[in-house]
Amino acid sequence: MWISREVKEQIKITSMYSLFESDRKSGYSFEGESHNFWECVYIEKGGIRVSADERIYSMTENDIIFHKPLELHKFDVQKDARLFIFSFSANGSLMNFFRDKVFSLNERQQSTVNDFLNFLKRKEGINGNYSVLFSADKTFLQIVISYIYILFLDIFNENEETEILVSPDSEIFSQAVGFMNERIFSSASISEIARHCRISPSGLKRIFKKYSGLSVHKYFIKLKINSATELLNEGYNITETADKLGFSSQGYFSHTYKRETGISPSAQNKHNISGG
Secondary structure, eight states: OOOOOOOOOSOEEEEEEEEEEEEEOTTOBOOOBOOSSEEEEEEEEEEEEEEETTEEEEEETTEEEEEOTTOOEEEEEEEEEEEEEEEEEEESTTGGGGTTEEEEOOHHHHHHHHHHHHHHHTSTTOTTBGGGGTTSOTTHHHHHHHHHHHHHHHHHHSOOBOOOOOOHHHHHHHHHHHHHHHTTTSOOOHHHHHHHTTSOHHHHHHHHHHHTSSOHHHHHHHHHHHHHHHHHHTTOOHHHHHHHTTOSOHHHHHHHHHHHHSSOHHHHHHHHHTTO
């Protein structure tokens, strides 16, 4: 007698946004960004320093970082590097496991990534940017996400998490971002943040430029806008969101939100109300 067993998807990738390799020389600094989908950066060779929200990592060959949706992230190349980067939307019970994580891949997982890259390189005309292949044929994306599933599930079952970089500057950066998050629904001046971290305002500015590429004020605004997106997703209207996050007016909030995200809060709000 045959017995059926239900297959429950632990991870489901619903969209792909990018898929490419990037060669960067030592000293290169990526300005940083945040977006409403996941992104993975795998180090094929070389080394980079990565900031991911309040966390700082020193990543080397065969490390992979998971940037969760709305995470503020930036990297600086410490040693000539080749990076394999892919971004996607996903859901499923296991995705929470990957939040705020960096892993050192074992030999089997490295082999999976190499097979993945070899599959991409067998396609013609890629020129190092695989994004152009998204519509190459009917099976391409299905094969792509199959490689990603194998890699992610293997990491979940057997992983070595990379430690956060600890240094005086990185500790101050983490303290400052933590304080900002505590004050996300009110305000925090540069002087207040610096005093909390027992550092001068000029020293704080230097550390934020080093790890985030942003001014202290700009970083705080981005944290507020990310929180605004979460509130709008939860069903708060624009006025409620602006008031909750301490913006002086709905007009200023709407202007700031559109400047930082490229869309108006009303468009974001309608998108979530419609269930899109």
